[in-house]
Amino acid sequence: MPRAASIYRLGIKELWSLARDPMMLVLIAYTFTVSIYVAATAMPETLHKAPIAIVDEDGSPLSLRIATAFYPPRFNPPAMISLAGIDAGMDAGDYTFVLDIPPAFQSDVLAGRSPVIQLNVDATRMSQAFTGSAYVQQMVLGEVTEFVQRYRGTAPLAVELALRARFNPNLEQSWFGAVMEIINNVTLLSIILTGAALIREREHGTIEHLLAMPVTPAEIMLSKVWSMGLVVLLAAAMALALIVQGLLRIPVEGAVTLFLAGAALHLFATTSLGIFMATLARSMPQFGMLAVLILLPLQLLSGNSTPRESMPALVQTLMLGAPTTHFVVLSQAILYRGAGIMVVWPAFLALAGIGAVFFGIALNRFRRTISQMA
Numbered sequence: 230m231p232r233a234a235s236i237y238r239l240g241i242k243e244l245w246s247l248a249r250d251p252m253m254l255v256l257i258a259y260t261f262t263v264s265i266y267v268a269a270t271a272m273p274e275t276l277h278k279a280p281i282a283i284v285d286e287d288g289s290p291l292s293l294r295i296a297t298a299f300y301p302p303r304f305n306p307p308a309m310i311s312l313a314g315i316d317a318g319m320d321a322g323d324y325t326f327v328l329d330i331p332p333a334f335q336s337d338v339l340a341g342r343s344p345v346i347q348l349n350v351d352a353t354r355m356s357q358a359f360t361g362s363a364y365v366q367q368m369v370l371g372e373v374t375e376f377v378q379r380y381r382g383t384a385p386l387a388v389e390l391a392l393r394a395r396f397n398p399n400l401e402q403s404w405f406g407a408v409m410e411i412i413n414n415v416t417l418l419s420i421i422l423t424g425a426a427l428i429r430e431r432e433h434g435t436i437e438h439l440l441a442m443p444v445t446p447a448e449i450m451l452s453k454v455w456s457m458g459l460v461v462l463l464a465a466a467m468a469l470a471l472i473v474q475g476l477l478r479i480p481v482e483g484a485v486t487l488f489l490a491g492a493a494l495h496l497f498a499t500t501s502l503g504i505f506m507a508t509l510a511r512s513m514p515q516f517g518m519l520a521v522l523i524l525l526p527l528q529l530l531s532g533n534s535t536p537r538e539s540m541p542a543l544v545q546t547l548m549l550g551a552p553t554t555h556f557v558v559l560s561q562a563i564l565y566r567g568a569g570i571m572v573v574w575p576a577f578l579a580l581a582g583i584g585a586v587f588f589g590i591a592l593n594r595f596r597r598t599i600s601q602m603a
Contacts, residue, residue, distance in 0.1 A: 239452030260414045261468035269407035279357045281326040282308040289335035291376050298368050325351045396565050407473050409533050412560050419496050422457040423503035424516050446596045458496035482567035491559045498552035498584035505591035508598045527553045555579040
């Protein structure tokens with residue numbers, strides 16, 4: 230009981246220290262509000278209001294028909310430009326697509342001479358260039374085919390494909406982006422807050438005061454783990470309720486309490502990792518540079534943006550030792566597919582094991598650091 234009381238009081242001290250740090254409070258608020266909203270809405274993968282221009286060198290009914298096929302919401306109304314304006318418009322970034330319809334296009338089509346239409350694409354806009362090129366080709370070929378056949382309609386297919394999209398029927402990109410941003414930010418904030426808490430005490434000289442108190446290194450570590458973990462857990466729960474479900478109106482299929490339980494295990498591992506990193510760094514700038522080296526592979530290789538199955542086998546094996554891999558697995562299963570504990574218990578067990586290992590390594594390093602300071 231005395232040790233539990235010491236851990237509790239030291240954790241309260243950490244919460245008061247965080248409350249007096251306005252920059253950290255702003256970082257927490259931004260990370261779990263604006264950052265989530267921007268990730269969900271600012272970079273859609275679907276084609277939306279893509280700027281397109283058309284050079285009509287034919288001036289025929291067929292070329293006019295092609296020009297009128299592009300309209301919102303996938304494309305902006307096409308700008309009719311001259312041949313000399315193609316390079317200037319694309320160099321300035323005014324158009325993502327420029328369609329050049331050659332002279333005598335309609336007569337060549339009716340004569341069966343297979344004329345060529347040039348499609349210029351600004352490939353620097355990756356999110357629209359790849360999807361939009363296929364759309365433009367499909368729309369042009371559809372208009373030309375209907376013009377030649379002299380009626381609108383499609384030939385009956387030999388096989389009909391019935392598409393059933395589960396968990397996200399309309400394939401909304403925001404549904405994926407918002408939830409994954411919460412998952413990423415839980416890892417980011419937990420490492421930064423715990424590492425900053427330890428470095429802040431070292432810079433202010435309060436770590437020496439702790440050494441003079443009847444507390445052990447394990448108690449100091451546990452106090453930072455539960456206090457900073459609680460802050461991140463509460464922030465994630467509020468973001469899930471207010472931003473994801475409230476503002477963005479994204480449905481959550483599974484039990485939020487089960488997700489928060491998995492997040493708590495994940496926080497046990499990542500806060501321990503943050504303390505370990507803080508013992509290696511001597512200042513906040515050094516800690517920031519070290520965090521970049523650690524966070525990037527943890528997040529990019531965890532399967533949150535690219536399926537793990539598409540990664541090299543060696544990377545898949547190595548990332549099984551990272552807590553983010555198992556946290557992404559259980560989070561997607563719970564929040565997207567409504568999975569229960571019988572589905573995600575292996576990820577829970579893996580997080581508990583990884584967290585225990587990380588805590589042991591961080592505690593050993595923390596004891597050595599304290600002994601050197603003493």
